[in-house]
Amino acid sequence: MKKIFFTCMLLSFSMLSACSDKEEKPNVPNKPQEEQQTNVPNKPQEEQQTNVPNKPQEEQQQTHEHQQKPPKTNNENTVASNTQAGALKNIKDQLKTNLPITLPKGLPITKGTFLTATTKTETNQVEIVFLESKEYLSINDSKLKQPDRATAIARLSVQQYESTDEANEQISFENYSQNGGQEVDLGYNIKGYQDAGVGSLWTGWNEGRWAIATHTRTENPEAGVKLAKQAVQFLETHMLPIPKQNGFARLDVYESGNLIVWQEGKLVYTLDSIKDPLKALEIATAFYH
Known part of the structure; x- marks a missing residue:
């Protein structure tokens, strides 16, 4: 009788141990595996792909753009221009008049020269002497008075009268x-x-x-x-x-x-x-x- 009882107790203990092992088996290994697949590698990978390389690249691009920008000047409206359109805009800015004046779209200048001018403004009249020079010379630059520095192309004067009949x-x-x-x-x-x-x-x-x-x-x-x-x-x-x-x-x-x-x-x-x-x-x- 004691032998039968002991045998039953031994079988019960074995079954309990087997159940305990079966319940713990999926929990113990799965948790580290989930952390390894989702938490551990992904966070460094995201930081490596987005944060670490991009910041230096953005700073490098901004530095390059800064180096490409031309320096600003205080006399942008008075300097000559390597394009006639730019020079004519500068000339018109220097007139400082309310008269609705139209300037030419361009002038026939010698190849390799720059368009510049001297200007004179009065209440109802403006005068522009268009010149060409072999170097950049500002609008109304004093050097334009020297014949060896610039050559006159044409003179334009625009005067406003009291009436259209006049x-x-x-x-x-x-x-x-x-x-x-x-x-x-x-x-x-x-x-x-x-x-x-x-x-x-x-x-x-x-x-x-x-x-x-x-x-x-x-x-x-x-x-x-x-x-x-x-x-x-x-x-x-x-x-x-x-x-x-x-x-x-x-x-x-x-x-x-x-x-x-x-x-x-x-x-x-x-x-x-x-x-x-x-x-x-x-x-x-x-x-x-």
Whole structure:
């Protein structure tokens, strides 16, 4: 009897031990494995991929961008520019006027030179002398007065009058077909009219609201017609500014006295100090917008 009881007790103890081992087996190894797969490696990996390398890279990019930025200057509005657009903006900034002035889109300058200018501003008038220089020179730089440092391209003056009628009186507009004179064919279905007097010979014609005339001496009449034909041909592919109301251009064979004037309401634009008559036309057409 005791032997049977002892055997039962031994079997019960064995079963309890087996159950205890079975319950503890999934808990003991799984917990470290879960921590090893999720907590332990992932945290350092995330820090390594996002925090550690990116910060130096961002600082490196910011340092590179800082090195690429050009240094700021206190005279950005007065310096010359390696582009004509920049130079013209600087020139307009220096005018310091409320007059609604339009500047040309560009000027014919010698290759390898820079566009600059001197400016003068009064209450109802501004004056700009466009120059080209072989070096960067500020707008209104005192060195521009030295002939060996810069060369004048053209002079532009813009004046405001009390009324549009007064402004229109400043324009020497003529309808050459009504004035008479010897008719001459200038090409492109345009007729010119020659008029001589006091040793000078004029060949005039009209294009839209413009009156245009070439000047030569009476002993060299063909030169005036030749220049007129060249001007007509040029204006076939280039547009003069549209005047309100009229415009006048005088082109001189002997490269003296070239003058282009046009009205813009109460404003009168005057271009002069240009030797080459065809270059004078080229500069005037740059005002067309």
